[in-house]
Amino acid sequence: MKKAQSQLDHKIKKYLDQLFAGVGESQELHEQKEELFTNLKEKIADYQAQGMDESSSFKEAIISMGDLSSLVEDLRKVGEKTKQFPTLSPTATRIANAGIIIGVLMTLFGGFTIALLSFKDLKWGESFAPGIFSVFGVSIFTYGFLLKGTSKRPGMKQMRAILYATSAGLILFSLYTAILINLKTGEMAPSIASMMVFFLAGIGLWLTLFLTEPNQRKNSY
Amino acid sequence: MSPTISTDLIRGHTTTIILNILRQGDSYGYEIYKKILALSGNQYELKEATLYTAFRRLEKEACIESYWGDETQGGRRKYYRITAKGKERYQHSKREWNFAKEILDRLIQGGLEDEEGSKSTGS
Numbered sequence: 001m002k003k004a005q006s007q008l009d010h011k012i013k014k015y016l017d018q019l020f021a022g023v024g025e026s027q028e029l030h031e032q033k034e035e036l037f038t039n040l041k042e043k044i045a046d047y048q049a050q051g052m053d054e055s056s057s058f059k060e061a062i063i064s065m066g067d068l069s070s071l072v073e074d075l076r077k078v079g080e081k082t083k084q085f086p087t088l089s090p091t092a093t094r095i096a097n098a099g100i101i102i103g104v105l106m107t108l109f110g111g112f113t114i115a116l117l118s119f120k121d122l123k124w125g126e127s128f129a130p131g132i133f134s135v136f137g138v139s140i141f142t143y144g145f146l147l148k149g150t151s152k153r154p155g156m157k158q159m160r161a162i163l164y165a166t167s168a169g170l171i172l173f174s175l176y177t178a179i180l181i182n183l184k185t186g187e188m189a190p191s192i193a194s195m196m197v198f199f200l201a202g203i204g205l206w207l208t209l210f211l212t213e214p215n216q217r218k219n220s221y
Numbered sequence: 222m223s224p225t226i227s228t229d230l231i232r233g234h235t236t237t238i239i240l241n242i243l244r245q246g247d248s249y250g251y252e253i254y255k256k257i258l259a260l261s262g263n264q265y266e267l268k269e270a271t272l273y274t275a276f277r278r279l280e281k282e283a284c285i286e287s288y289w290g291d292e293t294q295g296g297r298r299k300y301y302r303i304t305a306k307g308k309e310r311y312q313h314s315k316r317e318w319n320f321a322k323e324i325l326d327r328l329i330q331g332g333l334e335d336e337e338g339s340k341s342t343g344s
Contacts, residue, residue: 031299032273034296034297034299035249035250035273035298035299036250036273037296038249038250038251038292038296038297038298038299039249039250039251039254039269039298041296042251043251064266064268064269065268065269065270066268066269066270066271067268067270068270068273070270070274071270071273071274071277074274074277
């Protein structure tokens, strides 16, 4: 008896899987299947109680449900919406959140230290040095922010987020060195020269990433 | 051949029928289906496919809400409960129906002559 029961369960599940084949996963789909499963099972049991055998009760129960295509279509749309913004794994979310927090703290730390030092000794050249913390801070924040994504934009792939963060870091680092050299030497030429190297590298990297942005995404959904 | 209700005629009333069932107590898919069948005196079957689509729409419109039962044998049932908004919607639809019912009856069965001609035909 128990065995026959689980065989029927399997049959209903298989039918529902086939019915919703190709529909994107979603919590709603999962619940809809469970709802249909329970109700179908009860209906089959009713038919069996009227003296029908199992296989014809199964067939009859399914036929008598009517045309489920608009329900399937409805859930297909839900599945597509969910697919567009894949949920991050708990680990990735934790990494992204940590990146955002550490990034913000480091940026602030850099800013506060600069302010502190600038009051301690009046030489700007030395007090600006901790700005490097802010450079790394913004870079780490960029990484976390891109990895996490927003409600309008799905989270980025890890490698891509790292590269974006690097390009942001390079551009800021170029500004940082330029300011630092200028403050120390008081000359413009060497500061521009040193800035150029990192700035160009940063911009180059950013442009590459920007131009290879997977725009097909819009079309494929 | 006994007359049947055409799908066209009932389509606009599916949600009102469901709300009428839920107004009398929480219920789940297959039970709602059976209740509608019983209420019609076995004269009308509202397909389950139509029901499930309607549940989704009604829930989205906050006219009903759902919760899972705690059955352990044979899978959990998804129960539906009517909300305050759903009750309001039901009352509104019922008023509309009572009004339409009378007018439609006149439009389908009545004749203009019957009304004013009652004097002439009456004699």
